[in-house]
Amino acid sequence: MKQPVYLLIIAILSVVLILSYCGQQKRIHTLLLENERLAHETRDLRKTMELSSNTAQQIADRRDVQQREAATFVDQREYYRRNWQQFIAISNSDYHTGLLGGIKNLKITARNQTEFSLDNVVVAVQYLRSNGDVFKTETYTINNVPAKGSQSITASNSRKGVKIAVKLVSITSQSLNFCWAYDKIAPAGSPDPWKCAGN
Incomplete structure (x- = not known):
């Protein structure tokens, strides 16, 4: 009588463990998918930030060049005026x-x-x-x-x-x-x- 009970308990525990394992595997698979999605979003966000940063740097560089050109133009005229005899x-x-x-x-x-x-x-x-x-x-x-x-x-x-x-x-x-x-x-x-x- 005891042996069938043990077998039943073992069977129940086995089912519980199997169900628990399957649940864990599903959760792990879901987490892996979520991590992969987040990794893709992070890469896309990083690319977007890099593009924005490059665009901002290009704008800043262009502004610096324009300012240097304007300053050079003014400085050049003043230099010629002050040294015109040359x-x-x-x-x-x-x-x-x-x-x-x-x-x-x-x-x-x-x-x-x-x-x-x-x-x-x-x-x-x-x-x-x-x-x-x-x-x-x-x-x-x-x-x-x-x-x-x-x-x-x-x-x-x-x-x-x-x-x-x-x-x-x-x-x-x-x-x-x-x-x-x-x-x-x-x-x-x-x-x-x-x-x-x-x-």
């Missing part, structure tokens, strides 16, 4: 003189080595006698001198004079924001004295 110059061509004096075939050239065009370069040409006295002075304006380029004009002939002297009178450039004149007094202590007033 980049802007005038010269004259060879010319012919008569037996009794007189100047012919004279050209005046303005050279501009900045990155900005010059609107007007005003020059004074002195026609000198043999003793060095000035016979006459004429003023010429050379317009639209291109960036990294030059522009020339032909000066009028003179019936007297054996040589000439060319002097700069003024230079103006809207794109360079540059206003220089030989009789313009630079403000004391100004770091950028040839910047056009009011700009």
